[in-house]
Amino acid sequence: MRSLVLLAAALLCAACGTSSLYYWGDYEDSVLTVSSLPDGFDVDEQIDLLETQVEQSNNKGLGVPPGLHAHLAYLYSFRGDIASARNNLLREKELFPESAVFVDGLIARLDTMQVRS
Secondary structure: OHHHHHHHHHHHHHHHOOOOOEOOOOHHHHHHHHHHOOOOOOHHHHHHHHHHHHHHHHHHOOEOOOOHHHHHHHHHHHHOOHHHHHHHHHHHHHHOHHHHHHHHHHHHHHHHHHHHO
16 A cells, blocks of 8 residues: 555656646636637737747747637627737647648638628
8 A cells, every 4th residue: 555655656756747838827827818808808909919939939939829810810700800819720730630621611611701701
């Protein structure tokens, strides 16, 4: 029994020492805010928050988490800035090529929005 406790403690300590590949910052909080208050959030504040996080990620030598640029694209499209939305979707696809099919679908929808505008 004592050896199991020691093993569990060692695993916990090892887990505490691991570092992340990404700087998560306020990304998850932004997603929660936007999704739980779809009409009650400040778009510019959320964009500024995440753009600052991208800079901080670069300064820390860490990557931005998967989905952050797609979330930024959503925020820019919400504001009507289709060019910035497109650029963020392309950046998402560049950083995470496994998302290409999904992101290409979003870009196609974005292009449809631009045609209607």
